[in-house]
Amino acid sequence: MKSGFSLIIPYFKRYRTHLMIGIVGLLAVDSLQIFIPWMVKNSIDVLTENPENYRRILRYGAGILLLAIGVGFSRFTWRYFIIGISRRIEMFLRNALYRHLQSLSYTYFDHTSVGDLMAHATNDLEAIRMMCGMAIVASMDAALLMIASLIMMFTIDGTLTLYVLIPMPVITLIVLRMGPLMHARFLKVQERFSTISEKAQETFAGIRVIKSFVQESAESTNFSRINQGYVNDNMSLVKVWGLLHPMIWTIGGLCGVIILYAGGNRVIDNRMTMGDFVAFNSYLGILLWPMIAIGWVVNLYQRGRASLDRVYRIFQEKPAIENLPDALQPTLLGAIRFRDLTFAYQPDKPVLKHINLTIRPGQWVALMGPTGSAKTTLVSLVSRLYDPPDGTVLIDDIDVRTIDLKTLRSQIGVVPQQSFLFSDTISNNIRFGRELTDEQVEKVARQAHVYDDIAIFPERFETLVGERGVTLSGGQKQRVAIARALAAQTPILILDDALSAVDAETEESIVSNVKNNDRNQTVILISHRVSTAREADIIVFLEDGEIAEMGSHQELTARRGRYFEIYQHQKLEEELDRVTESEAVGHEESDTHA
């Protein structure tokens, strides 16, 4: 039976030496610890039975100190080794999880939120760690201590031990019953806390609207409801949590009373020495811990088990796109062909229908079409982010499915719709792991029209971007992303609506820079702007996953179809802005001349 445990068992095997040392340490702690009360007992007995020999206590005292040193040393040993294993497991599992996630398909991330994955990588791994470390240690420790202290107690007085044992399981029951209840309520508190954060986030992000529509007081009322809910949830948690500790303490106290009464009677009847009485109390203290621990361990185990299953399920997720057994590693020229391509994410719901398109190396193709016409899907298939049907997408007449993934993707430069940059320096973002000279980085930055923007930062290309560094504007991000793609010097370049936040003039300039570079790249460009698309060798107009119109700018405008309609419309808007600008400048100049 395969289960989540198959994820962690190998680590225990790998660190079996650590585990053994840890267990020996644990054994040592528990067996040494149990003799300390015994020494106390002997000392007391000396005092009551033959006080004239009281100097013997010195020996017992020394014994106690030696035992304490042993206990301390062994405790360090097991903690270091066993908890250390659990920390290692957490680290390795996190690495493995990360690795695995990377191998998963694009589709997986379309359906899974980053927040959920984060929760798996943090909370679930932590629960697994607790299960591998504390739960194992605590259960062994509890078992050992229970056995050892029970042996000692029975040695002293069997009947009294039985009496004391009566209330003990109640503690375990309480922890078992209240533990999950507490956990559930704790989760609720946490959930409510995130609601508070979300509400604050929403309000502060939308503050303009709130102020404009004078909703401040109303939003405060909304917030107060959540805030009050948080108070209530907390109080309901306190009802359980605030009772748990006092109850355990009280029951422990009740066991103490039993010893005081029954044990006291035994001493009175000479059936027990005073030392036994004291030792019994100490053993009770030792025995209390396993009782609490059992309940605790069960909870830890259940939580860890659930987390392990969740993580295991992710590991079970098979990478949708894998290399074929003998994948090819060609050097690509950049001829792309779609051959009667029909593609569907879900069966029977094709998003691309019968696409036939041949692109020669070095050719420019502009993809246009309304939102939802599957433009992005089409270009994604070139990088094999999704698997197209056999023989429908070919590069240099090789089916993309037969090409080694890394070989394929490292020869395609992509600027995605959402230009994502990493919180790193600009130059590292452009390099993206490639060996490039500073000059090369600067060159592509110039081509992408972002050099001037970067040059004004005090640290220029070494400027950190993202939360810890400067916040780039949407247009700047897009242009850095373009520089990143250009830096790859790939035979194929895909620009997926990559210039939407850049003004038309700059866009045209970037496009001509890319066009006139010495690399003769095949370029697929998704754009809403006719001004950019019109220069392309082929303009493809997609509609509902089908090629509605295809041809050069001249051909398509002559056709007076959808492309023409859009062209007409955009031309107007653009000119409006452009004329306002130039005219106004003209005015200003004539003003100063006057």
Next chain:
Amino acid sequence: MPEDYLAREDDLGKIYDSRIVRRLYVYARPYAPWLFLALLLASLMSASQILLPYLTKIGIDSFIVIKDKRVDLTSFSPAERDDFLVRYADRHIALHDNQVIIREGILDPVDRKRLFDAGAVDTVSTYILDLDRYDENSREQILAAKTAGVLQLEPTVTSGRFVMPITRLDTLPETLRSVIRKPDRRGIGAIALVYVAILLLSLVVMFGQVYVLAWVGQKIMYDIRMKLFDHVQRLHLRFFNSQPTGRLVTRVSNDVNVLNEVFTSILVEMLKNVLMIVGITGVMLVLAPRLALVTFCVLPFMISVTWYFKRKMRDAYRIVRKKIALINATLAEHLSGIKVIIVFAREALHFNKFKEINRQAFQANMRELIIQSSFSPFIVFLENTGVALILYYGGGQVVQNAISLGTLIAFLNYLTMFFGPVRDIAEKFNIMQAAMASSERIFQLLDLDPEDAEDAGRQLLTEGVIRGDIEFRHVWFAYNGDDWVLKDVSFTVRAGETAAFVGATGSGKTTIINLLTRFYTIQSGEILLDGRNLYEYDRRFIRRNMAMVLQDVFLFSGDIYRNIRLNNSDISDEAIHDVARFVHADTFIERLDDRYEHRVEEGGATLSQGQRQLLAFARALAMDPALLILDEATANIDSETEKWIQRGLDHLLSHRTAVVVAHRLSTIKQADTIIVLHRGQVQEIGTHQSLLTRRGLYYRLYQLQFKQQEKLAT
């Protein structure tokens, strides 16, 4: 001001700041009686915890271990003797005038010391048998044994009370001995009952304390959080532009939670710990001063070791936390950017980065583990050193009769109780430091002026009817310094008319909107609304009378209803259906799952730009404002949606004053006044027709469009 506020973000300041504590006290004051109750319960808790080992001591000394001693009271003055006899009246037996037999364990430490020091206590132990303390049956058994000669008892001056050497007790048959010790058993029983009563009482007290304290903490937290939320909402818009939203959210969420600790875990728990330490120390000193002093020898080591390790642990933990935060940040980033990583086949590169961070976190964790694990051996050793000291030194004192056995055992119990609070206090200092830092950040935020602070002390217009006449007279405005965004801008919009602003990005169109809504205040010139200075109106009154539609439509999480009516519950569902129909938003709403109850997530990612714009129109119309302010969307919207938007817009603009930052020629054409802006200055003003005849900038613009159309026609 915001810059200051930013700079101090990551400071971890002092442990105690009286200024902050004083300000915090303001929030605690309403709950002072409850806090006091919590304190009282906490003290009661400590007292009962200290009492329990003492009860055991009494049980041992009075009933379990019998050392009844013949005591010579000759060293006492007659008055002292009488006093002594009265104090122990119940348990002593007078033999002669100056000799009593008394159970040694019940002597209080002062008497004990005095008597033992005077050598007035007999070394041989006896057992007192008081017939009054037995029931009928037992008494008969004892007397029968006495007459049978099995039990030899020496009479005393008090009738019914006898004594015998303790050694004789052990030679008696078990049943008889058991009968004789019956009163001791009863005594233990009574003590056990008291013990149980205290336990049950403490259960209630403990829970009560936790509950009351949690309640007070939650209440205070609620108040501070409300106040903070309300305050932040009323801050100037400028502030929000300079602050990452996340930081403000942290203030309201996490920082308030940390602050809660000041009241709960610090104030009360700290006091409880101090009470415990003082209480235990006191009891130990009273019971056996010398033994107490000897035991306390462990303390300096204990405190310094605890202190040292807690500091080390705190530092180590801080690194751990940083590393974990780094893991989370890296993970979040890599997962968000995973498509880029995949598309560029950079998996290995990022994996190695992540692995390195993960490894660093592991190392930090291991370091913390080592420090943490080294702490416990020291504590174990020191605790047991204490035990050994008590046993050896205390044992000696027991043998010398300086203390009772029960006292020694109580000491062993107190020793274990002593260390908990010491460790706890060391821990609390960390929390305290964090809480102070959080409080400081919260107060810094609360100290910022709200946006209407500038109106303080001025009589503002808060009600009436706004018709919508707008006039700008020589308005100059800059967001910062001398960076003039508007330069000497003048124009008039009459009530009920539509004014369209045309101009390039950065020409100052949006700024005019910001001024009209009183988000910002002009530096010079005058803005008149219905002939009165804009700044004589309360800003909320103005805003209530105008509705804004911004380019970037902000949607709230909630359904469509919520997003249209916001919080105005007096707008009925029917009214919402009407406005949605009016601006042509109904077509797409009807197609959504759950229609008007369709849930929109924050930011409205599930809706298209055009749909969001239509919702914003509906929202504005639902408010039925006298004045409409509109920043037209320029983003790429497909032509179908654009058609819908245009139709929605037409309805929205009719019959009300409207100020539109216009991008669509159709809107511009229909406007009553067109104001052409460039670089903060008004270039041209007029109607579509008048501007055309003027043959200026606007004319050229229009002509271009016309030419374009002509060219396309051929």
